[in-house]
Amino acid sequence: MAGLELLSDQGYRLDGRKATELRKVQARMGVFAQADGSAYIEQGNTKALAVVYGPHEMRGSRSRTLHDRAVINCQYSMATFSTAERKRRPHGDKKSTEMSLHLKQTFEAAILTQLYPRSQIDIFVKILQADGGNYSVCVNAATLAVIDAGIPMRDYVCACTVGFVDETPLADLCYTEENGGVSSLALALLPRGGQIALLQMDARLHQDHLETMMEAAMIACKGVSKVLDEVVRQHLQEASALSRD
Amino acid sequence: MKDTPLSNCERDFLLKAIEEKKRLDGRQTYDYRNIKITFGTDYGCCFVDLGKTRVMAQVSCELVAPKETRPNEGILFFNIELSPMASPAFEPGRQSELSVKLNRQLERCFRNSKCIDTESLCVVSGEKVWQIRVDVHTLNHDGNLMDAASIAAITALCHFRRPDVSIQGEEITVVSAQHSTVCLIYCTSNLDPCEREERVMDGLLMIAMNKHREICSIQSSGGIMLLKEQVLRCSKIASVKVSEITELISKALENDKKARKAGERCGFAESMPQERITALKMDETPVEMKNVTEKAEDIVKKYEAPPQSVPSPLVPAPGVGQVGQGQQNSWGLEEEDGESEEEEEMVVEDQPKNKLDQGECCK
Numbered sequence: 001m002a003g004l005e006l007l008s009d010q011g012y013r014l015d016g017r018k019a020t021e022l023r024k025v026q027a028r029m030g031v032f033a034q035a036d037g038s039a040y041i042e043q044g045n046t047k048a049l050a051v052v053y054g055p056h057e058m059r060g061s062r063s064r065t066l067h068d069r070a071v072i073n074c075q076y077s078m079a080t081f082s083t084a085e086r087k088r089r090p091h092g093d094k095k096s097t098e099m100s101l102h103l104k105q106t107f108e109a110a111i112l113t114q115l116y117p118r119s120q121i122d123i124f125v126k127i128l129q130a131d132g133g134n135y136s137v138c139v140n141a142a143t144l145a146v147i148d149a150g151i152p153m154r155d156y157v158c159a160c161t162v163g164f165v166d167e168t169p170l171a172d173l174c175y176t177e178e179n180g181g182v183s184s185l186a187l188a189l190l191p192r193g194g195q196i197a198l199l200q201m202d203a204r205l206h207q208d209h210l211e212t213m214m215e216a217a218m219i220a221c222k223g224v225s226k227v228l229d230e231v232v233r234q235h236l237q238e239a240s241a242l243s244r245d
Numbered sequence: 246m247k248d249t250p251l252s253n254c255e256r257d258f259l260l261k262a263i264e265e266k267k268r269l270d271g272r273q274t275y276d277y278r279n280i281k282i283t284f285g286t287d288y289g290c291c292f293v294d295l296g297k298t299r300v301m302a303q304v305s306c307e308l309v310a311p312k313e314t315r316p317n318e319g320i321l322f323f324n325i326e327l328s329p330m331a332s333p334a335f336e337p338g339r340q341s342e343l344s345v346k347l348n349r350q351l352e353r354c355f356r357n358s359k360c361i362d363t364e365s366l367c368v369v370s371g372e373k374v375w376q377i378r379v380d381v382h383t384l385n386h387d388g389n390l391m392d393a394a395s396i397a398a399i400t401a402l403c404h405f406r407r408p409d410v411s412i413q414g415e416e417i418t419v420v421s422a423q424h425s426t427v428c429l430i431y432c433t434s435n436l437d438p439c440e441r442e443e444r445v446m447d448g449l450l451m452i453a454m455n456k457h458r459e460i461c462s463i464q465s466s467g468g469i470m471l472l473k474e475q476v477l478r479c480s481k482i483a484s485v486k487v488s489e490i491t492e493l494i495s496k497a498l499e500n501d502k503k504a505r506k507a508g509e510r511c512g513f514a515e516s517m518p519q520e521r522i523t524a525l526k527m528d529e530t531p532v533e534m535k536n537v538t539e540k541a542e543d544i545v546k547k548y549e550a551p552p553q554s555v556p557s558p559l560v561p562a563p564g565v566g567q568v569g570q571g572q573q574n575s576w577g578l579e580e581e582d583g584e585s586e587e588e589e590e591m592v593v594e595d596q597p598k599n600k601l602d603q604g605e606c607c608k
Contacts, residue, residue: 098349101342101466105448109470185463195470199450201463202357207480210460214473 006165006180014176015044022160022172022220025227027140029148029235037149041141044174045131050141052149054121069113071120074103076138078127099135106139106188106197110157111146121151132174133161135186135200140224147232155190156228157197160220162187162213164205169216171223187217191225194218248334251444258568259445262558269441270296271563275482278389278439280490282400282497289405293397296439297387302397303380304405311367311374319366320376323351325383325394332386346466351381351394354453354462361402375407388439391451400494404501450476452483456491548575 023044037052077091139159278296289304448469
């Protein structure tokens with residue numbers, strides 16, 4: 001879209017944010033009673049729902065049981081009404097399978113799977129409204145759901161999508177920015193140790209800018225982790241207040 | 246068919262060797278295997294050999310109606326086939342995780358990097374555009390399919406001639422591939438893993454770059470944790486290697502053009518090396534198996550388990566691995582009773598860790 005200026009001269013983006021500003025994050029944990037852990041997160045206009053079952057006995061193919069740790073099974077899907085045009089195939093297509101694999105890989109690195117040998121942990125994520133940064137919002141939702149389920153993790157897994165326009169990194173891209181031909185980098189980070197669980201980048205970016213992009217992404221992820229931490233503590237307070245009464 | 250699982254000894258050996266910066270086939274940590282590019286008889290067909298990994302790419306084109314959202318852009322379609330020919334672990338039909346991963350990575354690498362100008366593929370806006378289809382077939386899997394596939398795809402695209410259709414007649418013009426994008430794969434700290442190393446690795450980092458030092462795609466997979474410094478270091482190495490590989494590709498294209506002009510015969514059959522032994526079959530040597538269980542039980546009872554730590558591995562020649570030095574022959578030769586008992590005792594003394602059960606070894 002040639003006419004849209006992704007970053008104005010005064011430093012404002014299309015939705016009025018500054019370059020390093022994240023979108024508003026609202027989250028709730030313990031949304032469903034049936035699942036072991038669940039969470040709902042809204043990051044700007046992107047809404048995602050995550051549900052965790054487990055750890056439980058291996059279902060399906062018993063041959064995939066690992067003798068020393070748990071198997072993590074992820075499924076990523078988008079609701080048919082989540083995008084501007086109705087999605088014909090919500091799951092099973094290549095993009096969804098790829099996202100599911102990435103989620104699985106991210107959480108295999110973060111969850112302490114050694115504590116649950118021969119069992120399976122299921123993580124299901126559904127995007128209800130897609131407005132950019134799908135993968136990052138999924139990871140954040142899944143983190144909250146896993147914490148809600150009481151499964152121990154090494155650290156919060158926070159993710160953020162960062163773009164690069166006019167030599168400036170833009171944190172937390174929205175849909176128009178993502179499709180505007182901007183190089184986008186999705187990063188999943190464990191904030192305390194600064195370890196990167198997943199790194200994914202599309203579109204051309206000169207090698208020299210890589211460091212700035214990664215720095216900006218890491219700072220944005222640390223911001224997200226603070227918000228998630230707040231949400232968890234608040235949920236804990238509410239839950240303990242209710243149970244005390 | 247399920248893959249033969251990797252034994253713990255092999256795994257320990259490979260990991261220890263990598264720690265000490267030795268690789269099974271004698272390469273250095275950042276060395277690539279030998280890349281060989283050959284072309285088929287038709288334009289747009291190319292074979293890439295990366296060590297023993299062999300991959301074939303074929304480009305074809307077709308006139309179709311464009312997508313509604315992009316009426317004046319052509320369509321690029323990539324497809325990687327993992328056929329059971331390449332490895333018994335690949336099953337026909339079912340789309341495995343690896344197949345999805347490779348397909349998506351190839352798509353992201355080429356489509357998002359816009360190395361082909363899709364607008365030039367348009368014939369009549371909104372009605373007819375060229376759909377270019379790149380099919381990559383894996384012929385032999387010896388590790389690092391991703392790299393081989395990306396090199397094959399980009400070389401095939403550069404080699405392809407798209408027929409130009411105009412109202413009057415047909416002309417042949419070259420598809421403009423603006424810059425070559427090449428993928429590079431790192432696993433932990435090694436470049437270009439071979440099949441064994443791939444099984445041992447925890448995860449890999451794939452960086453696709455072109456020769457203008459622009460990164461087209463980065464993807465980390467597997468469950469490893471990376472640090473920012475590692476990623477930056479890998480990208481620096483990538484820029485060096487990419488320029489080498491791009492050189493190689495352009496040279497191969499040049500040679501092929503010259504060969505075709507000179508009227509030489511070219512094609513797959515020509516590129517196969519002649520008079521080379523590719524498979525060897527030997528008769529199994531007969532082994533005496535009488536009383537083996539009793540002898541084995543005897544020996545196991547007498548001696549302790551070997552120490553757990555893996556000694557430092559050696560690579561005396563490419564393809565040969567050696568761990569530790571052999572110890573004294575402790576089986577003893579049954580020549581004479583007295584001598585054999587002496588030998589046993591001597592040998593037992595040599596191994597200080599062994600506890601002698603008083604009743605067992607009597608003179």
